[in-house]
Amino acid sequence: MRRRKRGTAVAAITLTSLMVLSACAKDSGGVVAGATGVAGAACEFATPPSPPATPSAGAGEQAADGDRVDGSALKIGLAFDIGGRGDASFNDLAAAGFDRAIADLGIKEENTREVSAAPNEDESVKRSRLRQLAREGFNPIIGVGFAYTESLKVVAPEFPDVRFGLVDSAVEGAANVTPLVFAEQEGAFLAGVVAAYQSRKCHVGFVGGVDIPLIRKFEAGYAQGARAAAPKVVVERKYLTPATDFTGFQDPAKGLETAKGLIDKGADVLYPAAGASGIGVFSAVKQAGVLAIGCDADQYHQPALADTRDVIVASSLKRVDVAVYDFVRAAARNDLASLPKVFDLKANGVGYATSGGRVDAKLQGIVEGFKAEIIAGRIEVADKP
Template identity: 45%
Template sequence: MRRVSRITIAGVATAALAVTVSACGSSSSSSSSAEGKSKGIGLAYDVGGKGDQSFNDAAYAGLQKAEKDFGVGARDVEPQDNETDADKTQRLETLAKAGYNPVIGVGFAYAGAVKEAATKFPKVTFGIIDDNQTQAKNVADMVFHEEQSSYLAGVAAAKATKKNHIGFIGGVDVPLIHKFEAGYVQGAKSVNPKIKVESQYLTQTAQEGGFSSPDKGENAANGQIDAGADVLYAAAGLSGQGVIKSAAEHKVWAIGVDSDQYNQQALGKYKDYILTSALKNVEGAVYDLSKSVIKDKKPLAGEIRGSLDNGGVGLADSNPTFKNNAAMQAAIKKAEAGIKDGSIKVKTS
């Protein structure tokens, strides 16, 4: 095993053929491996599932790219409504028993399940995204400095607002999402200490739909826009689609999260109002773990944290309005340099 703290940027994913199967929830699988070899990569999605145009879809992109580049099979499994930790554990164990290696849980909700499954299958490498408490020798804890990219998003929001009034919408009131809010508010106030920031969490628990309810996101965005906010940043998974929809309908700016949401096909009709996205290279994390197991034969383990320094987090520049705004770009570059050299300490709560 080797312990590292570097995430490389994965390239654009290539679509793979899939057929539907069922095991511990709906799933898709493709390609079979040679007899006696690993079947490839197993991936279990977080709340919201595939199609969120954000967190889960970034993981799927990494799966697709690894599947193509390494010539292995893959199986991805959807979450179910009102599922328990035992359901998550069974899902991971089913993938491990079937011969998939690595097996990756997408989201901190898999923390307990990964810990239990990793104990039962010590020869299988497990990965978990957004949690670093497992501390097992066969587990890679893939985490990120979300507060850093959120700080840059706050700088962009403060430069874009015409009312000195912006908003933050978090999916669920948990420490992980507090990091997004803390960085965003700090970044905005570094530009204008008097800026007004609306902050709201959609639910207290994931089971209530905070990460999977576009209608909740839309309603919250409508409220913040009515209150005067003209730039909204959502860290809310699938619910963020509702925030983007509301922003576009009211002709104000939205800032996406995790994936470059300006380039997401399902959000295409709203793209002119997606200023930028605070990126988290979940795609690269899934790809790199798969590479370490399948190609390098030296499985990653321990904490692997993405940051501005290693390209694990950042801001998307696909929108020409954002990219060509010289004052905004100068402020962002100055902030990025400060975070990298340590002169700016970004808060996490």
């Protein structure tokens, strides 16, 4: 275990530290079922919803402006997934929320602790890590990623008075485990809208890392958003590995080759939900002179992608920072029931970024129009392809 270090400066990132860049990856490829269109043809766009008078604000942003909450009595622990602080995406988003909670709620430095998972570690190691935090009086404790699900099934009942938060998963029947889950498909929908408008061929692609339900949510939203913008758009998709093989999140070479295959089929805007394998996707996109959409974090600003960031026209956002902050804040208020059941667009749990300057005001307005429709419930985004 180690004490958390002040600041969020990100060191040079290796491929190992990027293993869990995001949950953002089926073995089979080809055109998504139901897609139509002619590769190479310009898109014919559907009439988009009107943009709202003012950009929509999520509940997570508004909560920060509420009554002052005193968390000085808390001892909080954060159990990172593989890569830990410094991965420039999934874990760093959790770290940002952790840091913000500490600063805003007056939590003492000596009452904070960070621990990290190791690659291929046994489940017993995760359990020991969580038990040690609980025995040392840390409460609440946050597990970053579904990798902690099985361990919490065992550990949470042993410490019924400890409040656990679990990012990306839930533990059925454990009243002291709060699921911090997201409507990833809603952010991916907005990514699909941008992709359709940026495509010159009306032909876009999705690269998934591992064929699991979490990643299918990204595919489903992306395809639906692209088709909402341009009904005849062609959507290619390819997963790197099946559900039993998580190397799909850490194989940039395979990501590169897979992306080349989709580009060869005609896709000219690619959206990788593939962890570190996305590095290879962005490289292929750069080599081919086409475009890409980032995933989870604003990937235009990631140091590891500095050489390819000019191809990233937008990113879908998964606000793990908001979920972690809101969970700690609610724990300080002893009001975990106030948290949203799902961190969606309305709760500011997902969203999008347009760093890089390629998305003009007109397209920004179109995306905001779709976002407002989703928040209002007039568009329901599917979570399965």
